[in-house]
Amino acid sequence: MCPASLNHGTPARPGATPLKPRSNVRKLSTAPAPRPRLDNVTSSESTEPCRGFWADTARIRAGYLAEVPPQTLVLKLAEEVGEVAEAYIGMTGGNPRKGVHKTETDVLDELADVMLATAIPMVDMAGGAAQAEAHLARRLGVVSARSVAAPPAEGDGAGGWYGSFVAPHVLLRREDGRVLMLRRYKTGYADGWLCPPAGRIEPGEDVVAAAIREAGEETGVRLHRADARFVHVMHRTAATLPGPCHAVSDFWFRFDRWEGEPRVAEPDKASEALWVDPGRPPHDVIPHCALALASIGRGEVFGVHGWA
Incomplete structure (x- = not known):
């Protein structure tokens, strides 16, 4: 799911078209689970x-x-x-x-x-025990990734190199032009907000491979590298982002073809999947994602956000 940190919120969602029933979208209850017996x-x-x-x-x-x-x-x-x-x-x-x-x-x-x-x-x-273990595993991933952007040791001759995280974002676009968004759920970041399938690069992956993997994990579809269309990159910053730069570069790829029916494949991270009009997205799309959609609509392949 989409990395970094924003204030949480669960606003209404006008303008969003739910997936058809055959897509097996799972809407999850937010009621607290019973204490383990x-x-x-x-x-x-x-x-x-x-x-x-x-x-x-x-x-x-x-x-x-x-x-x-x-x-x-x-x-x-x-x-x-x-x-x-x-x-x-x-x-x-x-x-x-x-x-x-x-x-x-x-x-x-x-x-x-x-x-x-x-x-x-x-x-x-x-x-529950399984949910706690999964949460710890996700948190370990977040914390361990921080070392990527750690400043170099003094005297290493690097001249002050600092890291900026890379986050692939995937737009699955239907024939009618609508794109898939997932509503975040119990992730600890922007829960209740909409964003496309997104995540981060794992060791040994390039950004396209990471985009394909993240989309598959989150929506259950199979994508092919030849179908990837690079449409935008946004270099953004926020105080809540990890590392000395507090920065991430979001790479956006569009896919017009895929195998399988898009659905909520990780119900512990998303509560529903919606097809939205990228030209008129709902107001509960994560703000930097909404800005990227607007830039993509104007044909802009590069943008920055949050810098002074």
Whole structure:
């Protein structure tokens, strides 16, 4: 899905034409999922340590912590973090009065307790063990990508090179000129807003390969490289973007042909798919995407956004 960060919102959506029923669009309920039950969690005991970490976390929550309010679990984090600091000071002798009275094992135990204290409310808020694990995986991807734009080490002779992220965007265009948009759902970024299939480049991919992969993952269609039509690139910045440049280059490709029926293929990230008129997009299209659509309509292949 479309990267970066905007304020969330769920405005109305005039001017959007829903997909036909045969497209299997799935509209998802936004009601919170029930708390995981003990009898719904299979045993994950294994000779491989932590193989069932999230299932075990859900079982703990449904067991002796079943009656503890979520807000209490979140506040528990502060206590656990304090105990890590106390154990570390005890291990290093940072308190002269007490001297060294803790071991490395004590510190590791406290760090593990912090992980558990974090994971338990995550299971609650995500709606289950699998959802919490998926959310952590997505977050790890976001955090790990930040190193791409890290400044060079001092004295490396690079002369101050900095990175700008690259994000492929895909416009699937029907014969009537309408293009496919997905409504973001529970992604942590611009949820409730519309954007085309989009994402980021993975190691070993060029921007076209990434565009084809993202569209396939998000809509279930199969695209061919020969059908890709480059239509626009936008170099934009926002304070919420990662890296020292806080910048991303959005590459837009149009496809007029594909295999399969476009649908919501990732219901944990999108609640519906709509065909919209790119010349008159709904007002709940993500703002920088709406600007790009307008530029594409004018035949402009390059644009910037957010720079002073």
